[in-house]
Amino acid sequence: MARERLANLTGLSTLFVLWLSMAGCIHLPAEPGYGGPKPLSEETRADYAYRRYQGSYTEKILEQNRHYTLKRISFPSNHIILPQQHDITIDYYAIDSAEKVPVILVLPILGGSNNIASSFARYFTRHGFAAAVVHRQKIYPKQEFLKEIDKLLCQIVFDHKQAIDWVESRPELDASRIGVFGVSMGGIKGALISALDPRIGASVLVLAAGDLPYILARSNDKGIIKRRNALLAEKTLTPEQLQQELTEKIRCDPINYAEHIDADKTLMILARFDAVVPYHKGLELKEKIGNPETILLWSGHYSAIAYIYYVKYQSRKFLQQHLQ
Helix, strand or coil, rough: CCCHHHHHHHHHHHHHHHHHHHHCCCEECCCCCCCCCCCHHHHHHHHHCCCCCCCCCCEEEEEECCCCCEEEEEECCCCCCCCCCEEEEEEEEEEECCCEEEEEECCCCCCCCHHHHHHHHHHHHHCEEEEEEECCCHHHHHCCCHHHHHHHHHHHHHHHHHHHHHHHHCCCEEEEEEEEEECCCHHHHHHHHHHHHCCCCEEECCCCCCHHHHHHHHCHHHHHHHHHHHHHHCCCCCCHHHHHHHHCCCCCCHHHHHHCCHHHHHHEECCCCCCCCCHHHHHHHHHHCCCCCCEEECCCCCCHHHHHHHHHHHHHHHHHHHHH
């Protein structure tokens, strides 16, 4: 009896937090009359052509419970455009099922731990999805920022394409039902892979935007500010000059490929007072995609954590609608 009361209280508390999270949110439907995504040009297809990964991989069990078995997957990238060889690492949240299950690629934020990504991955497993957290590459911060930035972004696309190749190799996963979920930099990567890989069946892009030169030159994120200030001092540039130089170098930018993302299969979640990934750049990406279903949070970038239960609920509902 005590356990039942505790379970009821926990359920009520979750509903109350969810209700509070909804306060101040604006939920915009997809724009009617959307004509569908534009097909990739032959030039773009050639730019992102690669050799699919069909090799072996290592697998190590990290955790087992009634919801999932967590496995660490690792294999060498076989399409390298950066100077260093590197491995692709995936935390795979496998679920028990008699039939093939849909899978969500969960893409982490720019820095820090993968706790947020892991939290969403665990949540998805409780609702019938397998989940795969694709780790950030440790080699990326070591690249020469201005010289290699476009190659770095392209390498991210190739690495995630190979992560999807791995999904296709798993007999328990339904490769015709692959979703992508990402927050902040994870959302930016999610937008790129959604545009450039037709195997993505649904996308949830949270606190994401396009126009990376503007974001890198104007973001108020402490880590970006620190690196930007060092670069400005080293190169004797103004922020405006840095933005111009980045504009000349960066081709692999969500804003350049947004028209290839299917707006009918995309949910965007933006924060009205976001200055880390500027809100108006999120709106620009939304418009370029074709005005998909969008939720506006009454928060900044980091304070959006207050809406985490609401974001989980809406993301799961959207992915279920399109993949289950």
